[in-house]
Amino acid sequence: MKKIQMVDLKGQYEHIKDTVNTSILNVLDTTAFVNGPEVHSFQKELEDYLGVKHVIPCANGTDALQIAMMGLGLEQGDEVITADFTFAATVEVIALLKLTPVLVDVNPSDFNIDINAIKKAITPKTKAIVPVHLFGRCANMDEIMALAKEHNLYVIEDNAQAIGANYTHKDGTKTKAGAIGHVASTSFFPSKNLGCYGDGGAIFTNNDDLAHTIRGIVNHGMYERYHHDVVGVNSRLDSIQAAVLRAKLPHLDTYNAKRQDAARQYTAALKDHKYIDVPKGKCNGVDTICDTCDCHVFHQYTIKITNGRRDELVKHLNEQGIPCGVYYPIPLHKQKAYQDDRYNEADFPVTNQLIQEVMSLPMHTELENDQIEFITTTIKEFLND
Ligand SMILES: *Cc1c(COP(=O)(O)O)cnc(C)c1O
Secondary structure, eight states: OOOOOSOOHHHHHHHHHHHHHHHHHHHHHHTOOBSOHHHHHHHHHHHHHHTOSEEEEESOHHHHHHHHHHHTTOOTTOEEEEESSSOTHHHHHHHHTTOEEEEEOBOTTTOSBOHHHHHHHOOTTEEEEEOBOGGGBOOOHHHHHHHHHHHTOEEEEEOTTOTTOEEEOTTSOEEETTSSSSEEEEEOOTTSSSOOSSOOEEEEESOHHHHHHHHHHTBTTEEETTEEOSOOOBOOOBHHHHHHHHHHGGGHHHHHHHHHHHHHHHHHHHTTOTTEEOOEEEETTEEEETTSOSSBOOSSEEEEETTSOHHHHHHHHHHTTOOOBOSOSSOGGGSGGGOOTTOOGGGOHHHHHHHHHEEEEOOSTTOOHHHHHHHHHHHHHHHHO
């Protein structure tokens, strides 16, 4: 059996080495390092793939979120609702822009923002909702968009973990994650489902005016050379990263299918264990185990250990040469930087429990059957002790 890794970027690179190397060398030959033709071509190819009108590349996923919020013209004191159970980047940019983050609880099954918690948190100052498609599975976008419409709010999808996922609407039609809200952000950090070999990110929108505004913001607020109409930032995807992404984009569906295959094998082995909850979610309104549909692209394969032995299990797996992670160990509302008197522990029962129960197993495009077999057997043997 090959050594088990949490993410295997080297193994993936080996399969596409020739294409990637040629693409990178081509950029070196043209010396168009910034805003070169590779960036433009990648932008067009990603627009086609996602079925979204505008992709605006930028430097990373955190910038993408910040720029999306700047583009919407949100102002100091505006309240932005997001999930308590996510990576800190989401709340960080809200705070940086002097907007007011309002953290709310998530669902126990799919770990995504809870629609009822959003409803409770809406005030006259609320301007936007940021659903995070956590671990690769879309939040409940039909209900979120309907609620946003009712209260005249913007929806910014944080799609850093779910690129390529298909969201199935109530009527059965499908839309790619990131093409549903008013604007969306993604990250091309190497370990993400579509990762480059450095930092990268992008903003998506179907709104022509917003796309125009954002194209200026990423470029120092310039709409005409040396005319700075708004306060902007400098956030660019470099051409070498775009070349890598162009080489990888045609493989994204296959990569996600490989993650789904691995997830299916994990789920088959673990779903009947009394102390393990496997990934679940609502599909067309019905609670389903995520092993048959394409709405989950498994950025992480995250299970819950319900007998209180999660930490012991993590330690045991590490000792057996099985890397695994706890995403995320601390709720955002308890982080020093984001504590606020407005929060009441009673409003976060799910997040407070998830942080004690969740663990993410190795997940990448190169996992092999015998590795998954070893991982699941080791987990079950430990829990049965
Ligand atoms: C990775 C990630 C980000 C940030 O992306 P970077 O490219 O690392 O800045 C934002 N939100 C979520 C949910 C992420 O997983």
